[in-house]
Amino acid sequence: MTNLDEIFNSAYKSKVFRRREVLLPDYIPEILPHRDKEIKKVALTLAPSLRGERPSNIFIYGLTGTGKTAVVKYVLRKLKENATGKGVNIGYIYVNVRHRETPYRILADIAEHFNIRVPFTGLSIGEVYNRIIRKISNIETVFIITLDEVDFLVKKYGDDLLYNLTRINEQLSRSKVSLIGITNSLKLIESLDPRVKSSLNEEELVFPPYDAKQLQDILYPRAMDAFVENALDEDIVPLCSALAARDHGDARRALDLLRIAGEIAEREERDRVVKDDVMKARIEIERDRVSDIIKTLPLHGKLVMLSILITTGYGKDYATTGEIYDKYKKIVSTLGFEEITLRRVSGIIGELDMLGIISGRIISRGRYGKTRVINLGGDANTIIEALREDPIMDEILDEEAKWK
DNA sequence: CCTCCACAGGAAGCGCAGGAGT
DNA sequence: ACTCCTGCGCTTCCTGTGGAGG
Structure with missing residues (x-):
């Protein structure tokens, strides 16, 4: 063995890990502890597909990391193995809605599974939908479409897409489609159109933490x-x-x-x-x-984050939306940029709160109005570090440090 | 008890970029 | 070249509201 081989080998051979991939989020183990009941229920529901029948749609609730995705993927994999053994055609498609958070992208994703090439943008949603139908209508197959984290879709764009998907079977001649919806929020089902609700909720399953x-x-x-x-x-x-x-x-x-x-x-x-x-x-x-999160914020998002950082005294104190907006306006005017409206800043603050970067709560100060009181939830240095990756923010932070 | 502050947050829509089809 | 589509960041206009101070 040459020297180089030794180097590569020792670099390759970890002293800690044997199979690191086992710990990655998308790894599905052969045994899923404490989920026997759930696996059985999903399997029983999907089993009719082996006879070429359309299985009931399933709706699955549970907080993040309760094994929803793992159970579904696990059962689908086993189902597919079983089907090929029996010569039955079953196709399954898994789409994570959070990563593809617009109706267009979700459909585009589904389309891609059927080898339909769709552009990033440019086609109407209806067109993508039609292309999918045209392509699969005549294939004698049961398709199981899993939409993971559907709550993101419904919250932002409503249930139109879900409604159309639940009705897709009416337009297919030989193929059949059934849906598995996975969601983190239990409240979701209440906000759905009753028609979608009844059709999607044919079977329902709750995953406890x-x-x-x-x-x-x-x-x-x-x-x-x-x-x-x-x-x-x-x-x-x-x-x-x-x-x-x-x-x-x-x-x-x-x-x-x-x-x-x-x-x-x-x-x-x-x-x-x-x-x-x-x-x-x-x-x-x-x-x-x-x-x-901070890296992908738009310019004014970063500026608002910076304003929050400064007005809260780098996390030691609380600040209101109004105070933050004032600071934001000052920063923007020294830079010579055009300022965005209070409405938008309020929206950005709300988004940052939802993402857990800052923590705010809405209070009423009576005579002095109702506002959101904000402070940094976590560590100021983490945020500063992330902001400094942007040269503009870096400069402002240096400037700010000089004044102190 | 009523008022009215300082916003929250919904709804609609605008302008632009990126891209398709014709 | 022209029309049409969506996503994105944003504006405009809007209605809603808990409670201190009158």
Whole structure:
């Protein structure tokens, strides 16, 4: 073996991980602990497709990381395997609505599964819809379309698309389509058109959150698979489970913590993951999340974020929408930009609140009006760091520092 | 008890960019 | 070249509201 081989080999061979991919969010294990009941229910509902019949539509509720997506994907995979064995045609399509959050993109995504090429924009929604129908109408297949996180779609664009999809069968001659809707919010179904509601809710399934013990049952087998023997301190898995259990029993969060903790240990070329790595992982996850959001903010979004940062005294204090808007106007006028309206700034603040970058609550000060009181939810430095990636923000922050 | 502040947040719509079809 | 489509950031106009002060 030459020197180079040795280098590559030792770089390739991690001291911590054996199969890191087992911890990635889209990995579906062979066994899903504490979800037997749910798997059975989904399987029973979808089973008629093996006889070429259209299965009932299913609606699934549950908070993030409760195994909704995993269960659905798992059952669909098994179903498909079973179908090919029996010579039945079943097609399944999985679309995550959060990543494709407009009706057009969702349809475009579905279309792409059928090998219909659709442009990023330019076609009418109806046209994409028609192309899909034209393409699949005559194929003798049961299609199961899964829409993950539909709440995002309904909240922003209403239920038109859902309504059309539930009625798609009327326009198909030989193929059949059934839908699986997955949502985080229990309130969603109430806001739906009654027609959509009854048709989509043929079967309904609620996924309860995991508790710390159940999270451990999920983590242990995966940790065994993912890590080299003895790479984990004993208290690592319980710690990740406990932290995630506090976070409404989110299994994905628990797996992320475990994986990132491992990556930190690996980066530092240690062969053992310790408690402190988990704590660091927690900070790192938060930093990445904040930085991703701030980076993709439009210019005025960043300026508003900056104004919040300054008016709240870098997180030590509270500020109202009005105070933030005043500060924003000052910043904008020194830069010579055109300012956006209060309405829009209020909207941006609302969005930042929803994203959890800041935390605000609406209060009434009686005579002195009703407003939103805001402070930074998390760490100011994380936000400053993310903002400084934009040269304009960087300059303003330097300027601001001089005044102090 | 009523008023009226300082906004929240819904609805409609505008102008532009990116792209399709004709 | 021209029309038509959507997404995005934004504006305009709007109605709604908890409670301190009169």
